[in-house]
Amino acid sequence: MYNKSLKELSASLRNKEISSVELSQYFLARIKHFDGDLNSVITSNEEVALSIAQQADKVIASGGGGLLTGIPLLHKDIFCTQGLRTSCGSKMLDNFVAPYTATAVNQLELAGAVMLGKTNMDEFAMGSSNETSFYGSVKNPWDLDTVPGGSSGGSAAAVAARLAPLASGTDTGGSIRQPAAFCGITGIKPTYGRVSRYGMIAFASSLDQGGAMAKSAEDAAIMLQAMSGFDEKDSTSVDKPVDDLLAGLGDSIKGLTIGLPKEFFTKDLDADIREKVEAAVDAMKSAGANIKEISLPNINLSVPAYYVVAPAECSANLSRFDGVRFGHRCESPKDLEDLYKRSRGEGFGDEVKRRIMIGAYVLSAGYYDAYYKKAQQVRRLIKQDFVEAFKEVDVIASATAPSVAFASGEKKGDPVSMYLSDIFTIGVNLAGLPGMSVPCGFVNNKPVGMQLIGNYFEEARLLNVAHQYQQLTDWHLAVPAGYEQEASA
Amino acid sequence: MKWETVIGLEIHAQLATKSKIFSGASTAYGAEPNTQACAIDLGMPGTLPVLNEQAVRFAVKFGLAIGAHIAPYSVFARKNYFYPDLPKGYQTSQFDKPIVGLGQLDIEVGGETKTIGVTRAHLEEDAGKSLHEDYHGMTGIDLNRAGTPLLEIVSEPDMRSAAEAVAYVKKLHTLVQYLGICDGSMQEGSFRCDVNVSVRPVGQEEFGTRAEIKNLNSFRFIEKAIAHEVERQIDVIDSGGKVVQETRLYDANKDETRSMRSKEEANDYRYFPCPDLLPVEITSSLLDEMRDSLPELPAAKKQRFQQQYGLSAYDSEVLTTQRAMADYYEDAVNFSDGEAKLVANWVMGELSAALNQHNVDIVNSPVSAERLGGLVKRIADQTISGKIAKQVLELMWSSEHSADELIEREGLKQISDTGALEKMIDQLMADNMDQVEQFRAGKTKMIGFFVGQLMKQTQGKANPQELNKLLQSKLKE
Known part of the structure; x- marks a missing residue:
């Protein structure tokens, strides 16, 4: 059951092989059974989920609904859910229950999906290893001594361990793609503006984008289809019809041109990973794709540019957590200054504080031009490189991360080395392009991800390429050892 | 030494939109605390601003009315500072790319016309209110006002006396109400004024160090605060001191200004473009539409009143200061069959006196323009005398009857037999x-x-x- 595709699950629901309530109970049982080690789910929605599943069963019985009706899923705890705590992985919001639901979650709910709970994440989505969460680190089901990646590590680990067929994620610098790669699942971050950011707690507003995490490109396509679309509540969402992401999945990729940026295939890339990615590229070549080397001359500036722009935005975005209206407030503050200092000092973890300080610094008088303004200029150059590249190629391929999942604690004290684990993914956010990660093999029994980058609003093509690749390979079907068994109910 | 005063003004005009600048919450004044603050106004996590188009249209209208350059692209920025009544920890405002650029406004002081430059006008959101009374050592926060749209109008340092400053403020006050973009209520804080004042020896090019005076909510306070501040600055210099750049608060009770904070204590606001909002684009079709929607402006109306109705410059000025009064006047003239001069006297005299006495605005006048016009008509045709007309006006004030009905009922018709x-x-x-x-x-x-x-x-x-x-x-x- 746990390894069935969405289409298969949906068919089972329609054939009355199983009800949505049973399916939900099945995955809730898996969460209870397996998540003790993983720590991927931090809030259960069991009661409400079962009543929603009941509703879904009625809809299905009447012949209505769609592919997502009655399908259980998990949401990253960055998406606000009315009536259910939204912590963003932070002590600051440990007591926060939003009086509204994020648009993306709402759309999935309207499509009939059943939210089982909320997944762990790096605090305020700041991290690449899921070690900065107030609720403790998440473990990688492929090797409990390694990290699942971040910041959507809870969602990635949960889908990898088959605790739910789907999970939402958000991606500011690689936070869907890198954990997808580390956990051997498929994750897609669409074009900036394709999924509404309303109700998604902001880290860096001009980079944040919600997306889908699933076992396969086809499942991810179904989920993303439901999440996408213009939202009048988000001024940066784009008023453009959503393509049918499923219709073209089966199209041949013959004649498509896949670009390989030479800057992403250097000696910095682990040789074993390089071999797996090249093998995946060969597989696509054998399916008729043309392969072309390209150059993104300014891409090596993406990490420094990102670590100016993202902290700058976060420093302002997190100012609202001041202990005045919601969230953590320190005990008996002496005065206003004390209220601010202690509420924020106690509520935020080290990584969040580090980024707020960097952000405040790069925006301060006398430094703005040298840092923030310069970073924005670099950002435009990086975007321009991609625009040029897409004149020659349809899709760009690379490794998603420079290594496989690293050991827990390995990079915790070394922020720069941690930041560099997003070196291949960050440029995509700076340019606002859609990108995804697809499993393409194993190194030392740890999954390797191939990143695919598409042109603006070409999610359909991206998913088509990924799906065709997954027709040729079955890396995406591999389940980590121990999790193939059924949960004892 | 002879001194010259240099004054520049920053005026915050609350735009008369129904909802807030970035949310759908109501802007109506006087509601119970925190009943008009939605999740967006509260700065709840995950919420996002959506710009109120009406606020943009109002700003454009204002820009056109002062002959200003309207920026085809303007940008909202975040002005970062912590304060309990600022929910997001930043104010969304326009910084280096304001919607309205350089424009100008003519004022008349002592029979002379002077042109005052308007440096810029930009859109921003208001903060909430901190209530320090009634909470026994604690502070209450009312966020009803948070997110109310403001147009901040910044003048050039072109004014040289308190009288000029007041004339400028009055001109702007009239203009924004004419345009229908601000209700002009200084008491409710819809029209607020900060004054930058400095002094320099007559003949000196260079400006003196300025102080900014805040919290001036009446024309009289503006005048008094400037007078006091000028005196204070001259005293400081005369006694060998230096004026420091600072923000001062005007205390109307003590009639003095006192220091709030100096420049050294000023915040670094760390402005940067707000990533949640797109640049504001003003299309040429919107410009045309707003240009066509501009009403007759006060200066033009005043001139027309002099020509069309044969009124004096003074009467025309008084009647056109409030658009509502000008409209009332013109309606009443029509109903009086063209008794322009007589209607002017009655509107400025008896009617205004009655309105003042009852503290009623002319738009809510119990005596409509139609009824006043009818009354004046009877004075003009000698049905009643002016003295009797005053009695009739009093009767009209508390009834719905026309002048004719009341004259008839009360038998007030003049004996000319x-x-x-x-x-x-x-x-x-x-x-x-x-x-x-x-x-x-x-x-x-x-x-x-x-x-x-x-x-x-x-x-x-x-x-x-x-x-x-x-x-x-x-x-x-």
């Missing part, structure tokens, strides 16, 4: 021969006695001109 008046005069003269003799002996003032007596008998209804004529001729017989 010569025969009837002659009869009354003859009787009066017969009863008071002494007084007649006195008159005839040269004591012509005695005519007042007869007028008074007859008016008393007719309860003021005798046509005074007619009465005078008849008395003169009869007494001289």
Whole structure:
């Protein structure tokens, strides 16, 4: 059951092989059974989920609904859910229950999906290893001594361990793609503006984008289809019809041109990973794709540019957590200054504080031009490189991360080395392009991800390429050892 | 040494939109605390701003009215600082790319016209209110005002006296109400004023160090605060000190300014473009639409009133200061069949006095322009005298009746019938021969006695001109 595709699950629901309530109970049982080690789910929605599943069963019985009706899923705890705590992985919001639901979650709910709970994440989505969460680190089901990646590590680990067929994620610098790669699942971050950011707690507003995490490109396509679309509540969402992401999945990729940026295939890339990615590229070549080397001359500036722009935005975005209206407030503050200092000092973890300080610094008088303004200029150059590249190629391929999942604690004290684990993914956010990660093999029994980058609003093509690749390979079907068994109910 | 005062002004005009600048919450004044603050106004996590188009249109309208450059692209920025009534920890405002660029406004002081430059005007959101009273050492926060749209209008340092500054503020106050973009209520804080004041020796090019005075919510306070601040600065310099750049608060109770914070304590606001909002794009079609929607502006209206109605410059100025009053005036003239001068006197005189006395705005006047026009018509055609008309106006104030109905009901119609008046005069003269003799002996003032007596008998209804004529001729017989 746990390894069935969405289409298969949906068919089972329609054939009355199983009800949505049973399916939900099945995955809730898996969460209870397996998540003790993983720590991927931090809030259960069991009661409400079962009543929603009941509703879904009625809809299905009447012949209505769609592919997502009655399908259980998990949401990253960055998406606000009315009536259910939204912590963003932070002590600051440990007591926060939003009086509204994020648009993306709402759309999935309207499509009939059943939210089982909320997944762990790096605090305020700041991290690449899921070690900065107030609720403790998440473990990688492929090797409990390694990290699942971040910041959507809870969602990635949960889908990898088959605790739910789907999970939402958000991606500011690689936070869907890198954990997808580390956990051997498929994750897609669409074009900036394709999924509404309303109700998604902001880290860096001009980079944040919600997306889908699933076992396969086809499942991810179904989920993303439901999440996408213009939202009048988000001024940066784009008023453009959503393509049918499923219709073209089966199209041949013959004649498509896949670009390989030479800057992403250097000696910095682990040789074993390089071999797996090249093998995946060969597989696509054998399916008729043309392969072309390209150059993104300014891409090596993406990490420094990102670590100016993202902290700058976060420093302002997190100012609202001041202990005045919601969230953590320190005990008996002496005065206003004390209220601010202690509420924020106690509520935020080290990584969040580090980024707020960097952000405040790069925006301060006398430094703005040298840092923030310069970073924005670099950002435009990086975007321009991609625009040029897409004149020659349809899709760009690379490794998603420079290594496989690293050991827990390995990079915790070394922020720069941690930041560099997003070196291949960050440029995509700076340019606002859609990108995804697809499993393409194993190194030392740890999954390797191939990143695919598409042109603006070409999610359909991206998913088509990924799906065709997954027709040729079955890396995406591999389940980590121990999790193939059924949960004892 | 002779000193020259240099003044520049920053005015915050609250835009008269129904909802807030970035949310759908109402902007209505006076609601229970925190009942008009939605999740967006509270800065709840995950919420996002959506720009109120009406605020943009109002800003454009203002820019066009002062002949300013309207930026085809303007940008909202975040102004970062912590304060409990600033929910997001930043104010969304326009910084280096404001929507309205350089424009100008003419003022008249002492019969001279002077052009004041308007540096810029930009859109921003208001903060909430901190309530320090009533909470016993704690502070209450009311976020109803948070997110209310403001247009901040910044002038050039072009004013040289308190009188010029007040003239400029009054001009702007009139203009924004004309445009219908601000209700102008200074009491409710819809029109707020900060004044930058400095002094320099006459003839010196360079500006002196300025102080910014905040919290001026009446024209009188502006004038007084400037006068005091100028005096204070001159005192400081004369006694060998230096004026420091600082923000000062005007205390109306003590009639003085005192220091709030100096420049050294000023925040670094760390402005940067707000990533949640797209640049504001002003299309040429919107510009055309706003240009076409501009009403006749105060200066043009004043000129027209002088020409069309033959009014003095002073009367035209008074009648056009408030658009509502100008509209009322013109309506009343129509209903009076064109008695322009007489209507002007009544609107500026009796009506305004009554409105002031009852503290009622002219838009809510119990006596409509139609009814006032009807009243004036009866004065003009001598149905009633001016004195009786005042009585009629009072009756109209508390009823729905027209002047004609009231004149009829109360029998106030003027007695112009010569025969009837002659009869009354003859009787009066017969009863008071002494007084007649006195008159005839040269004591012509005695005519007042007869007028008074007859008016008393007719309860003021005798046509005074007619009465005078008849008395003169009869007494001289």
